[in-house]
Amino acid sequence: MGLRAWLVALAMEKPKQVFFGVIALVVLAGLQIPSIKVDTDPENMLPHDQVDRVFHDEVKKRFSLYDSIIVGVVNTQNPQGVYNPQTLQDLHKLSSAVQSMKGVIRQDLMSLDTVDNISQSSNQPGAIRFEWMMKSAPTTQAQADQIKASVENLPLLQNTLVSGDGKAAGIYIPIESKSESYRLSKEIQTVIDQLNVESPAADNEFYMAGLPVAEDTFGVEMFIQMAISAPLAGLMIFILMWVFFRSMLLITAPMLVAMAAVIITMGLLIGQGYTVHIMSSMIPIFLMPIAVVDSVHILSEFSDRYKPGDKPNAALKAVVGHLFTPMFYTSITSAVGFASLAFTPIPPVQIFGLHVAFGILLAFVLTVTLVPAYIVSLSPARLAALKDHSLSEQVHEDNTSLLSRLLAMTGRFSIAKSKTLVMMFVAVTLVSIYGLTTIQINDNPVRWFKEDHRLRIADRVMNEHFSGTYDAFLVLERTGLDEQKTEFLAYLRKQVNARENAQAVTDKLDSILRTLKGEDYSTLLQKLTYQLDDAAYEDSAHEAHWMALLDTVEQAQSSSKYFLTPSALGYLNDLQLFLDDSALVGKSNSLVTLLKTVYRELQGGDPAHYKLPDNSNAAAQTILSFQSSHRPDDLWHMVTPDFNATALWLQLKSGDNQEMSRVIKLVDDYVSEHPLPANVEMNWAGLTYINVVWQEQMVTGMLSSLTSAFFMVLVMMFVLFRSIKLGLLAMLPLTVTILFIYGLIGFVGKDYDMPIAVLSALTLGLSVDFAIHFLERCRTTYQESGSWPSTVTEMYKGPARAISRNAVVVAIGFTPLLFAPLVPYITVGFFLAMIMAVSAVVTVVLLPAVINGIKDKDKLFAMSEDDRLKSIQEKNNV
Incomplete structure (x- = not known):
């Protein structure tokens, strides 16, 4: 049958x-x-072992980057924009409430009350002072004006935390998991609703944007829509078939x-x-x-x-x-x-x-x-x-x-x-x-919502005021470190062998190096410094030998920090200036921005000194000065501790794939005309890039x-x-x-x-x-x-x-x-x-x-x- x-x-x-x-x-x-x-x-549209996704995840881990919800407060009615006491008080209350929410990375939250004002110390020439930008909410317009002057003096914050027109201020809320975005957005909205009740005359408008909240909100609404649309479609088909039969x-x-x-x-x-x-x-x-x-x-x-x-x-x-x-x-x-x-x-x-x-x-x-x-x-x-x-x-x-x-x-x-x-x-x-x-290939999770959806409105308003709510990261990394390690160890042994009566030192050095065999170049130099210093103390008979080796290692350690060298910083600076001049990129922030800002204050605060330090030692001293700030770990969002990889943070006004593709081509064209330094490679990361x-x-x-x-x-x-x-x-x-x-x-x-x-x-x-x-x-x-x-x-x-x-x-x-x-x-x-x-x-x-x-x-x-x-x-x- x-x-x-x-x-x-x-x-x-x-x-x-x-x-x-x-x-x-x-x-x-x-x-x-x-x-x-x-x-x-959308990351799960790619296999877990896909090359770009693996690199994206590695970048987030190496630079301690988190997906963020961006909350904006806009005030177009007050002549001072957001720089008025009531708006700044509401911003302070909202930021404080968000920091206590479960799932928020509190130490990395960026708001006017959580970042430093960097200025020259009045008590000690050549030194700088780090103080909270808005430790407490201002009660007078004069205090609000002082905050405005401080923000406008810091390129890191301009058009990022506060818009250039002064009409909008933002809170960048890093979160532990994107799956928490919708829950957190509802909790944040509850606080916002309460603020609107408490200060109805403030004329503040609050918005929430960012790919994580858009994607998670779509998940919730998709589930609801699936439960509504499928039965409705079934009902319509049922009615039509009854009409026919x-x-x-x-x-x-x-x-x-x-x-x-x-x-x-x-x-x-x-x-x-x-x-x-x-x-x-x-x-x-x-x-x-x-x-x-x-x-x-x-x-x-x-x-x-x-x-x-x-x-x-x-x-x-x-x-x-x-x-x-x-x-x-x-x-x-x-x-x-x-x-x-x-x-x-x-x-x-x-x-x-x-x-x-x-x-x-x-x-x-x-x-x-x-x-x-x-x-x-x-x-x-x-x-x-x-x-x-x-x-x-x-x-x-x-x-x-x-x-x-x-x-x-x-x-x-x-x-x-x-x-x-x-x-x-x-x-x-x-x-x-x-x-x-003529078909154009393009997608953007925010566009999965209709034009009148609150997230679409927030996306439009916030990108009109700020440099952009979409992130992309351009990562430059020094390669060939294993070869450098091999060459340095050979040079180190050669230096020992060139000295008289150094057999004991050679044997001890070989023993030390065997314990450090599996370490990467940067870690090896760091640990070798400590061990050579100990060896010099323990072996006083060969102290001169050990100190000479220690001096060699310290010099190598200094030169190994590639992204503190003038050539590397110069290339990064030129690339960043090129991108900032482009209409495709709202703004970029990087190690260069930080260095130039801190170095300017170290030199007296004159705008003419907004430039890179002249040499590696000066750059290292500038970094050391920044480490005394309230947020020293912000440095590691821009560069790895060994200074051999750096991330350029790009803010884009559109999350459309076509826009991101144009930015990629823009950078590729620049690199073709201005080749990367020897032994440096470049890659992309960030949600906007992953979508492409x-x-x-x-x-x-x-x-x-x-x-x-x-x-x-x-x-x-x-x-x-x-x-x-x-x-x-x-x-x-x-x-x-x-x-x-x-x-x-x-x-x-x-x-x-x-x-x-x-x-x-x-x-x-x-x-x-x-x-x-x-x-x-x-x-x-x-x-x-x-x-x-x-x-x-x-x-x-x-x-x-x-x-x-x-x-x-x-x-x-x-x-x-x-x-x-x-x-x-x-x-x-x-x-x-x-x-x-x-x-x-x-x-x-x-x-x-x-x-x-x-x-x-x-x-x-x-x-x-x-x-x-x-x-x-x-x-x-x-």
Whole structure:
């Protein structure tokens, strides 16, 4: 017994077992759903061992960098801007409250009350003084003015903590984990609401921005939206199917299939321990239309064939037998389209693709078992209630309905104007190809929210005032340290061997070096300094030898601090000045900014002395002076303790991938004209850069998977129809739809982002679905009638109705997504409707027009003897 016969027999002979089996799977899967874990961290779009992600994580660890929430207070009404007592008091209260919150890295929080004012000491010339910028909130305007003067004297803070126009001030809140962003944002908002109640006349406006809070907030709202949109879409599909079939009994079956497929698939995903990412959150949205498509085909044909009073088995066997092959192939092709996403280098996309593919195949099995089992289990009384779907009345109703009349007109028009239609579609395709070339690849998690969302508003306002709320880090690092270590040790031994009576010293030195064998160059020099000093004290007979070695090591230790040398600092300074002059970068901060600021105060505070120290020793002394500040560890956010790696912090006003890509190119162009110093390499880190990396990998991965899946589906069409011509015809709606949809995206200026990329897999499945059903029925109808005009007339009845119903049900059924507050859901809803509409139109309009131009239709629709006998048998079974 073949698969088809076994499934049909199971459904019709053991319907109760089918029901119990499905219920058991649904219950088992449903029990997994409460353990759902949501994850919208774009970093997880990359594998944990991906090179850029590994480097990004290393940079955060080496420079003690944390993801941050940025809170801004804006005052455009007060003539003094934020430099008024009331606003600064509110800022102080907010900062103090935030520092006590769990999950905040208190010591690294940046606000006017937590940073130092750096100035020249009035008591000791040549010394500097570090005092809190705002130890207590000012009570007079004079005190506020003094804070303003101090801020404007510190380049590190200008346009970072306070905007250049003085209208906005910020608090940078480093957090332990991005997953805490949403909770902390709610706690911060509670404090802000209280401040607004306490000082309503202050005219302060508070905003929160930053990628972490945007991503975590999206995760929460995505979860809510998933719980709302999927049921609403299901309800809309249910209503539309009732409009078409006018029988609650019939349309209950496909809804049960859709619900079961979604619950089992999501339960499987969650039960395996996978987190629900933005991609996997859309599984219900993608599965539901696919799950009901085959059911609508079965219902349409069953409604046409079933006669009241008869047992439904005969009609069901004929319908399922006739539709099994095309439904099976449409399910396989749809599954292949989504399963091809497993070849992308993006883990959440891989998980999404594989589970949707599983859900599609599951929906097929449920359709050919649960739907027939449901129908045959209906009582005679309930079956009698299907009188509106009797063969005579249903056919009459369908043939006189508005949809049927419209389809009949479409058929006549398609044949009469076949050449014109083909030329028109060719023209549309060519224009679409041009539109395809204009697509811009871009994404930004903040743009996942609608324009009027509080986070979008905050992003816009704060980036108008500050240098930028998006971070990127340009890391310069000295390489070849192992070679330097080897050369230095050889030189050290050579120096010992050159002295007389040094054998004991040589032996002792070798012993010391053996204990330090595994240390890196910087650590080795540091530990060697201590041990040589101890050796000089313990071995007074060779004290001169040891002191000479110690002097050599100290000189090497000083020269090993590369980013204190004038050449390295000079290159970094020139690069930073170049970036600051660029319109792409809001501002940059680095070790150079710190050195120039502290050195200026050491030299008396004259702006003319805002420059780098003249030599390494002066730079080291400047660093030593900064270490007496209240925040000495801020230095290690800019440079590593061995001074062989430094991070340039770039503030960008936009988190769009295109903007970050332009910055990357800007730096690459600069480096090509001003090569990096010898043995220095440069790399990028930061969330804004990581977003560019995963977006590029997604685009290339999607293109590769779509291409491979396209050719796999093409081969499957050849196998299904056993005809090259019919196989190519089946790919025609798919090809035209993909080109049209993506050409339209290019023309309307919609960015190619993650939801748009994944829709290609949906296009692949649904577009070829319609073509398979249309061509399969077209071939069997032609074999029965032997006349092309008769075939066209028949095709624009049942088959065209089923295709049209499917398109309308799905296209209109997902209009609730258009009202979602999250842009990806709106995108999916709109383009899913477009895909269904375009692919249906191309199938019922273009395919007949193209076929009409093929002269030898007997050869085109030729069937193998097995297929011909199978068709006759199915016809006789009715």
